[in-house]
Amino acid sequence: MDVGEPLEKLFHGTFSDVAKLISVEGFKPGRFGTVFFAEDLEIAKQFSTQALPLLGQRSSINRTAFSVIQLTVPVSIADQLEISYRYRRPIGEFTGSIYWEGYERILKQEYIQQLNDAIARRTIDL
Secondary structure, X not given: OOOOOOEEEEEEEEEHHHHHHHHHHOOOOOOOOOEEEEOOHHHHHXXXXXXXXXXXXXXXXXXXXXXXXXXXXXXXXXXXXXXXXXXXXEOOOOOOOOOOXXXXXXXXXXXXXXXXXXXXXXXXXX
16 A cells, blocks of 8 residues: 555445455445445444344354444545545435444445455455
């Protein structure tokens, strides 16, 4: 990572078992073919503990333990992936379900592999 480049911190709330899989296999598209990131740690925590149990994940996943993954992303890469500050959206606008106030970033399916590659190259800190 370029030491002088501005960075953005993004947070992904999920089940702890899924967080372990992400650290090994990378992010995968979710229910809407996307990956959602909160701008705020507390929002990601709320999502992981309140909304995730309602989403009907795979039965092999422990639905009682939650984690938040933090990404530190150089702004230039965030722009390429369309998850920089200028792509922020009010939480719930994309899905039509507003639970909290705040903003989120939505990684489109076509950029998920690029994000995973950048994490593997350590261009993005996970």
